[in-house]
Amino acid sequence: MAVIAIIAVAGVTIYNPQGKRLHLSGIALKNIEALASGESGSGYCTMHIACFDKYGNMNGKYSASSYTGPGYSGPYHSHSCSSCNSI
Amino acid sequence: MKSILFIGFLFVFFCSSCNKKKATIQPAKIIRITVDDFVDKEIDLQKVVRKIETIDLSEDSTFLLAHLKDVTLMDSLLFLLDDVSATIWTINMNTKKIVYRVCRKGNGPQEFIHPIAMSAWNGRLYILDMPMRKVVVLDGNMSPLYDFILPFTALDLAATSSGLLFYNMTPNEEYGSIIQTDFWGTDRTNLYQAKKELGLSTSGQKIFVKEAGGNIYAMFPEEYDIFIWKNESFNPLYHIDYMEASLPDDYDRKRHSVMEEEDYAIPTNLFVLPEMLVNSFLYKEKRYYTFTSQNGEKQITGVVRDKETDLPFYPQWQIDNCLIGWCSGEDAIKYLTKGKGLHTASEDSDILLLFYPEFL
Numbered sequence: 549m550a551v552i553a554i555i556a557v558a559g560v561t562i563y564n565p566q567g568k569r570l571h572l573s574g575i576a577l578k579n580i581e582a583l584a585s586g587e588s589g590s591g592y593c594t595m596h597i598a599c600f601d602k603y604g605n606m607n608g609k610y611s612a613s614s615y616t617g618p619g620y621s622g623p624y625h626s627h628s629c630s631s632c633n634s635i
Numbered sequence: 636m637k638s639i640l641f642i643g644f645l646f647v648f649f650c651s652s653c654n655k656k657k658a659t660i661q662p663a664k665i666i667r668i669t670v671d672d673f674v675d676k677e678i679d680l681q682k683v684v685r686k687i688e689t690i691d692l693s694e695d696s697t698f699l700l701a702h703l704k705d706v707t708l709m710d711s712l713l714f715l716l717d718d719v720s721a722t723i724w725t726i727n728m729n730t731k732k733i734v735y736r737v738c739r740k741g742n743g744p745q746e747f748i749h750p751i752a753m754s755a756w757n758g759r760l761y762i763l764d765m766p767m768r769k770v771v772v773l774d775g776n777m778s779p780l781y782d783f784i785l786p787f788t789a790l791d792l793a794a795t796s797s798g799l800l801f802y803n804m805t806p807n808e809e810y811g812s813i814i815q816t817d818f819w820g821t822d823r824t825n826l827y828q829a830k831k832e833l834g835l836s837t838s839g840q841k842i843f844v845k846e847a848g849g850n851i852y853a854m855f856p857e858e859y860d861i862f863i864w865k866n867e868s869f870n871p872l873y874h875i876d877y878m879e880a881s882l883p884d885d886y887d888r889k890r891h892s893v894m895e896e897e898d899y900a901i902p903t904n905l906f907v908l909p910e911m912l913v914n915s916f917l918y919k920e921k922r923y924y925t926f927t928s929q930n931g932e933k934q935i936t937g938v939v940r941d942k943e944t945d946l947p948f949y950p951q952w953q954i955d956n957c958l959i960g961w962c963s964g965e966d967a968i969k970y971l972t973k974g975k976g977l978h979t980a981s982e983d984s985d986i987l988l989l990f991y992p993e994f995l
Binding site for chain 1 (some may be wrong): 648702719748751765766768788790804805833835836837839879892894903915917920921922947948949962963966
């Protein structure tokens with residue numbers, strides 16, 4: 549429980565392609581999820597989009613965006629460029 | 636007897652007119668790119684780009700561009716879409732200065748959660764929110780006008796004189812791969828059904844490309860065909876053949892991540908210029924560019940490098956005859972301090988790069 553609380557407060561730090569540090573708090577991430585799930589209570593499908601370095605070469609990371617649709621049953625999965633085990 | 640002859644004449648006339656219509660559809664030109672011709676080859680940036688302009692995006696250090704997702708032009712205003720912060724930046728291209736920065740994150744009216752594409756037409760800006768299946772319409776001053784919900788999930792859009800074109804990432808029997816709607820998302824027409832479904836991952840490339848002459852081109856994700864939008868339909872224009880490096884026809888995109896493939900050439904970005912076609916692709920973890928003259932007589936392929944200053948060449952968007960990329964001030968500092976750019980910038984800044992290609 550303490551770990552969850554720490555994550556919720558600490559959030560995640562992501563890096564944009566230019567290497568700048570951006571911070572999303574756990575509450576902000578929950579807000580994004582809640583906003584995106586406002587349309588439908590059903591499941592999701594997720595698309596992973598490759599991330600590239602400054603020269604356009606793949607850096608092994610992906611961003612993910614979930615969307616709703618008929619018959620979709622997957623969990624909500626959304627993140628900025630990061631290493632992702634789902635791919 | 637006369638009536639039979641007349642009906643026969645009508646039949647022959649009808650058939651010949653049908654044949655004429657079919658004859659107007661030209662087969663796609665084939666652009667061949669062979670591995671031996673490009674692998675590990677480098678092209679000097681100066682050889683393929685005649686001019687570079689820079690725009691400093693960090694005049695006010697309290698605002699940072701998290702991730703540039705799309706770019707579009709409306710008259711002299713250039714709009715930049717930051718999909719992470721759901722912010723739209725407006726730049727006056729005459730002064731190269733930032734005019735507005737507007738964040739519209741949320742699920743209220745004319746707000747978006749994860750905007751992934753935008754396109755401008757006739758003084759209006761159309762922004763596509765993928766997870767919400769929503770299109771938000773703003774005017775050039777960023778004032779909200781209206782929004783509408785799509786019945787499909789789109790990955791890209793293009794605003795045209797006759798409505799909006801969408802790339803539907805989940806085509807089915809009801810909605811094809813490319814759908815045209817009016818400016819309110821109704822009156823939908825299926826224009827094209829892609830041969831292959833989108834897989835587990837994609838490059839996130841632009842599907843639609845607008846060139847200076849007003850033509851719109853389309854290249855589906857990780858596919859080898861290029862289409863032109865003409866007479867309200869998409870017609871094949873080019874087929875890029877990577878020979879032995881082409882993905883097999885029976886490649887299963889639902890079981891494998893195409894973006895992880897190293898043995899195949901994975902097409903990404905497309906740029907169409909009056910005298911030249913530029914396409915980039917990934918092969919064995921490197922990004923290559925092919926520059927092909929429109930008549931197909933000249934072609935060069937390789938990794939594009941600025942050997943003098945190492946300025947990153949990674950354009951992702953096209954505005955008129957200009958290719959647009961972005962990088963950090965740190966990555967551009969060598970280029971800028973050589974007096975080639977219009978501005979100087981700090982290492983922490985973001986720099987928009989405008990590349991004007993040199994025709995072959």
